[in-house]
Amino acid sequence: MTATWPDIPYEPWHETCAALHLYSQVVGKYRLARTPWVNHSWHATLYVNARGLTTSLVPDGARGVELVLDLLNHAVIGSCTDGRTARFDLGPMSVAAFHRRFLDLLRELGATTEFHGVPNEVPNPIPFAEDTVDRPYDAEAVTRFFRACVCIDRVLTRFRTSFLGKVSPVHLFWGSFDLAVTRFSGREAPLHPGGVPGLPDDVTREAYSHEVSSAGFWPGGGGLDFPAFYSYAYPAPPGFADAAVAPDAAYFDARLGEFVLAYESVRRTSDPDASLMAFLESTYRAAADLGGWDRGRLDCTTGNPRRPRPIRATPV
Incomplete structure (x- = not known):
């Protein structure tokens, strides 16, 4: 609710x-x-x-x-x-x-x-x-932020389960102060140009050594004056910025180079968990499909408590 x-x-x-x-x-x-x-x-x-x-x-x-x-x-x-x-x-x-x-x-x-x-x-x-x-x-504001993080962590954790490939924990990067989860195609990425303010280039290049689809949450700041969810791909495949994603309130921010969805747009829906999950899934599909990821090997059904993953009868 x-x-x-x-x-x-x-x-x-x-x-x-x-x-x-x-x-x-x-x-x-x-x-x-x-x-x-x-x-x-x-x-x-x-x-x-x-x-x-x-x-x-x-x-x-x-x-x-x-x-x-x-x-x-x-x-x-x-x-x-x-x-x-x-x-x-x-x-x-x-x-x-x-x-x-x-x-x-x-x-x-x-x-x-x-x-x-x-x-x-x-x-x-x-x-x-x-x-x-x-x-x-x-x-009071700090506690509200924490309670929002609990809600967001819950959805990101569930989203994380529907991927068999390499995927990060759900974690908070204190440099950019964002709660994030990242999926990897398994392929190496082009050398990152670096140049991230306040971050050594060798750290940035190691972070983006392989192709990613990454999503997360900012409380605000860093160019946004409102709390928001984001999703980006590195390298961004051709057509990524023009991909159709859900929900309708999501949009591609050309300045940031990623999809953005205001937290308030999620919070005000009848089912915020489902609204955020739609954003996570649709932006991932755009990155993976346009980037030629092997989704047949990487994707799986969403995990549920006490239900082991089914074992495939034959390799994909």
């Missing part, structure tokens, strides 16, 4: 959103510094959990550390496999203050405090320790 998808207009909380984005980068960079590289930077991401966003378990020496941005009780919570825990409250503060408290939390856990101290993928990045401008913190 529509009521389960919260209203999350971007403008009223855009300053808090920008702060939360940078806080997620501080937390994410700890994971990035400690975790072995996984294809397409999957080792660096955060995940939606029951309370907010988590690093999952991060190796730190002989122990493991998990860090959670609790977006219900508004705190950063750290847990270590040796039993230690630490926390500090989220609220109005500067990025520098958040960074300082985060380092104190890591020390309390006995964790490593060294990680890259400059934001990525934001205009005019300021080192965390030097960003002393006070930031607001709208706790």
Whole structure:
């Protein structure tokens, strides 16, 4: 029902959103510094959990550390496999203050405090320790954002199941602050030209080393002043921008180079889950069909609880 998808207009909380984005980068960079590289930077991401966003378990020496941005009780919570825990409250503060408290939390856990101290993928990045401008913190808006992420994570997770090929987890990239899932054709892609602001070219090129159809959600910012879903292909096959996709409110944004669907257009439908799924499926089909993906080998029925995949009698 529509009521389960919260209203999350971007403008009223855009300053808090920008702060939360940078806080997620501080937390994410700890994971990035400690975790072995996984294809397409999957080792660096955060995940939606029951309370907010988590690093999952991060190796730190002989122990493991998990860090959670609790977006219900508004705190950063750290847990270590040796039993230690630490926390500090989220609220109005500067990025520098958040960074300082985060380092104190890591020390309390006995964790490593060294990680890259400059934001990525934001205009005019300021080192965390030097960003002393006070930031607001709208706790109610943050919780609504979290509840929206729970709804979106649910649909992206279900969409993920109808693909037998290589597919990413559903995860939040803290650089661009988007919740995303990506499917791969299995073929190598042309070398990416790079040039993504605030991101080293070798990272971008490794991320796009193979053909993808990727979809996800932004809360706003990055050229959009409203929360939205997106879907793109790399490389974009000929005719992709002109493909017919669903629902009717979706459109191709030539400036961004991807399909866009406003969150509000989904939220206001009688079945938001089905509306978002239509967008995910139709944009994937456009990318895969126009790109010549072997869908007979890659696609499958959507997964259901307690139902194993049927085994094909003969290879496709």
